[in-house]
Amino acid sequence: xxxxxxxxxxxxxxxxxxxxxxxxxxxxxxxxxxxxxxxxxxxxxxxxxxxxxxxxxxxxxxxxxxxxxxxxxxxxxxxxxxxxxxxxxxxxxxxxxxxxxxxxxxxxxxxxxxxxxxxxxxxxxxxxxxxxxxxxxxxxxxxxxxxxxxxxxxxxxxxxxxxxxxxxxxxxxxxxxxxxxxxxxxxxxxxxxxxxxxxxxxxxxxxxxxxxxxxxxxxxxxxxxxxxxxxxxxxxxxxxxxxxxxxxxxxxxxxxxxxxxxxxxxxxxxxxxxxxxxxxxxxxxxxxxxxxxxxxxxxxxxxxxxxxxxxxxxxxxxxxxxxxxxxxxxxxxxxxxxxxxxxxxxxxxxxxxxxxxxxx
Numbered sequence: 291x292x293x294x295x296x297x298x299x300x301x302x303x304x305x306x307x308x309x310x311x312x313x314x315x316x317x318x319x320x321x322x323x324x325x326x327x328x329x330x331x332x333x334x335x336x337x338x339x340x341x342x343x344x345x346x347x348x349x350x351x352x353x354x355x356x357x358x359x360x361x362x363x364x365x366x367x368x369x370x371x372x373x374x375x376x377x378x379x380x381x382x383x384x385x386x387x388x389x390x391x392x393x394x395x396x397x398x399x400x401x402x403x404x405x406x407x408x409x410x411x412x413x414x415x416x417x418x419x420x421x422x423x424x425x426x427x428x429x430x431x432x433x434x435x436x437x438x439x440x441x442x443x444x445x446x447x448x449x450x451x452x453x454x455x456x457x458x459x460x461x462x463x464x465x466x467x468x469x470x471x472x473x474x475x476x477x478x479x480x481x482x483x484x485x486x487x488x489x490x491x492x493x494x495x496x497x498x499x500x501x502x503x504x505x506x507x508x509x510x511x512x513x514x515x516x517x518x519x520x521x522x523x524x525x526x527x528x529x530x531x532x533x534x535x536x537x538x539x540x541x542x543x544x545x546x547x548x549x550x551x552x553x554x555x556x557x558x559x560x561x562x563x564x565x566x567x568x569x570x571x572x573x574x575x576x577x578x579x580x581x582x583x584x585x586x587x588x589x590x591x592x593x594x595x596x597x598x599x600x601x602x603x604x605x606x607x608x609x610x611x612x613x614x615x616x617x618x619x620x621x622x623x624x625x626x627x628x629x630x631x632x633x634x635x636x637x638x639x640x641x642x643x644x645x646x647x648x649x650x
Contacts, residue, residue: 292312292387292399294310294311294312295310295311295315295434295435296308296309296310296311296434296435297309297310297311297408297410297432297433297434297435298432298433298435299322299344299381299410299413299418299430299431299432300430300431300433301322301421301428301429301430302428302429302430302441303425303428305421307410307413307414307417307418308413309381309410309411309412309413310385310410310411310412311408311409311410311434312353312385312387312398312399312402312409312410312411313380313398313399313402313403313407313408313409314402314403314405314406314407314408314409315403315408315434316406316408316434316437317408317431317432317433317434317437317438317439318344318378318379318407318408318431318432318439319344319378319429319430319431319432319439319440319441319442320342320343320344320377320378320379320429320430320431320442320444321342321343321344321427321428321429321430321443321444321445321584322343322344322346322381322418322422322427322428322429322430323340323343323344323345323346323422323427323559323560323562323584324345324346324347324348324415324418324419324422324559324562325345325346325347325348325562325563325582326348326349326562326563326564326565327347327349327563327564327565327580328349328564329349330564331347331352331398332357332358332369332370333370333371334347334377334582335375335376335377335380335407336367336370336371336372336373336374336375336376337371337372337376337476337511337582338371338372338376338453338474338475338476338511338512338513339376339474339476339511339512339513339540339541339582339583340376340377340513340582341376341377341444341449341452341453341474341513341514342378342442342444342445342447342449342513342514343377343378343444343513344377344378344379344380344381344430344431344432345377345379345380345381346381346382346415346418346419346422347380347381347382347383347415348415348416348419350382350383350384350415351383351384351386352382352383352384352385352386352398352411353382353385353386353387353389353397353398353399354386354388354389354390355389355390355391355394356389356390356391356394356395356396356397356398356401357394357395357396357397357398357400357401358370358391358393358394358395359393359394359395360395364461364462364480364481364484365459365461366461366477366480366481367477369393370477371476371477371478372453372474372475372476372477374405375401375402375405375407376453376513377407378407378444379407379408379409379410379432380402380407380408380409380410381409381410381411381413381415381418381432382409382410382411382415383411383412383413383414383415383416384411384412385398385399385409385411385412387399408432408434410432422559423559426558426559427557427558427559427560427584429441429442429443444513444514445514445515445556445584447514447518448514448518448519449474449512449513449514449518450473450474450495450512450513450514450518450519450522450541451495451496453473453474453512453513454472454473454474454494454495454496454512455472455492455493455494456494457494458491458492458493458494458497459491459492460489460490460491460492461480461484461489461490461492462483462484462488462489462490463489464484464486464487464488464489465487465488465489466486466487466488466489466505466506466642466645466646467488467489467491467503467504467505467506468483468488468489468490468491468504468505468506468507468508469491469493469499469502469504469506469507469508470483470490470491470492470493470508470510471493471495471497471499471507471508471509471510471522471525471526471542472492472493472494472495472510473495473509473510473511473512473519473522473541473542473545474510474511474512474513474541475492475510475511475512476510476511476624476626478626478627478628479508479510479511479539479626480492481626482625482626482635482638483508483638486638486639486642487642488642490508491504495512495519495521495522496519496521496522496525497525498521498525499525499529500525500528500529504534505534505535505645505648505649506534506535506536506537506641506642506644506645507526507529507534507535507536507537508536508537508538508539508542508641509522509526509536509537509538509539509541509542509543509545509546509620510538510539510540510541510542511539511540511541511542511582511583511624512540512541512542513541514584515554515556515585516541516544516545516547516548516554516585517548517554519541519545522545523545523548523549524549526545526546526549527549530549530550530616530618533616533617533648534648535617535618535641535644535645535648536617536618536619536620537619537620537637537638537641538619538620538621539620539621539623539624539625539626540581540582540583540621540622540623540624541583542620543587543608543610543611543620543621543622544583544585544586544587544622546611546618546620547587547588547591547592547608547611547620550592550593550595550596550611551591551593552587552588552591552592552593552596552611553587553588553591554585554586554587554588555585555586555588556584556585557583557584557585557586557607560582560583560584561581561582561583561602561607561622562581562582562583563580563581564578564580564627565578566578566579566580566581566602566604566623567579567602567603567604568600568601568602568603568609568610568623569600569601569603570599570600571597571598571599571600571601576603577600577633577634578633579609579623579624579625579627579634580623580624580627581622581623581624582624583622586607586608586622587608587611587622588608589601589607589608592611595613595614595615596611596612596613596614597611597612597614598610598611599611599612599619599620599621600621600622600623602622607622608622609621609622609623610622610623617644617647617648619637619640619641621634621637625637625638626638
């Protein structure tokens with residue numbers, strides 16, 4: 291077994307947890323959040339929506355299936371949500387230095403170390419999660435013995451700019467042209483769209499696409515405060531001026547809300563799990579969804595032409611919105627997720643159907 295050393299996790303309220311190291315032996319700071327999923331840590335660690343955050347996994351045993359090989363299809367890594375790790379640090383209860391999986395290429399420890407991301411294990415993650423639920427999301431820092439660092443609030447910077455593509459990229463050669471505004475897109479969103487006869491034009495978060503030729507506009511997930519994305523919001527406002535279909539996911543939902551004149555706010559500790567129940571407004575249908583967001587749309591501020599599309603059954607927060615007359619809709623959850631049920635995958639079909647209707 292690899293030699294470990296003592297590491298401290300310190301929260302901004304002064305709470306200190308002491309554990310053992312794995313991954314990179316360097317300090318890190320960020321916003322401490324928790325995820326309640328039982329599996330899927332390679333996908334979570336490479337989700338750009340976690341940029342700047344120290345992630346606590348509540349499932350007790352982590353690392354037993356290692357890290358997947360870096361196989362590509364359509365210029366996308368097949369078993370990851372992006373090309374790199376985006377979390378600032380990882381917190382687990384029990385780390386397995388021994389791993390076994392048909393698809394494993396290296397250990398989680400090796401993967402983290404190679405990417406310069408520290409990990410800490412051997413602390414009571416249940417106690418940490420309870421504290422975050424009571425106090426709300428807090429800043430924190432990981433300090434291996436003999437090192438020091440300062441607290442850092444990632445939400446004071448434009449995190450979207452740091453995870454968006456820096457150039458226009460084209461995927462596929464399908465019939466329907468999708469303008470995809472990359473605010474930190476998860477690869478599985480692109481995969482889902484490519485399966486539906488599309489050509490995807492992936493553009494930077496602040497790209498002015500108003501003069502471009504496309505059939506539908508897609509607004510992706512991403513990290514941080516949506517109000518930091520002023521140029522994107524202005525571009526979406528212009529897009530609302532015509533009838534080309536729009537579909538937003540996660541941060542895309544919040545950007546649509548802001549572009550429509552509604553407001554957003556920061557949640558106490560966010561929604562990050564694979565088991566969030568939502569209900570579609572006007573129906574009795576409930577869905578189990580995957581989520582990762584720290585901000586939400588304020589339903590009470592939606593304009594007269596807009597209405598909620600989904601509501602979270604647990605806390606009644608907004609889980610999507612739609613325009614009453616135009617083919618614009620969004621979800622706060624992730625219909626592309628494959629962590630368990632994929633029963634909201636049909637929303638991609640609704641988006642494409644909206645494009646087909648406009649084309650006829």
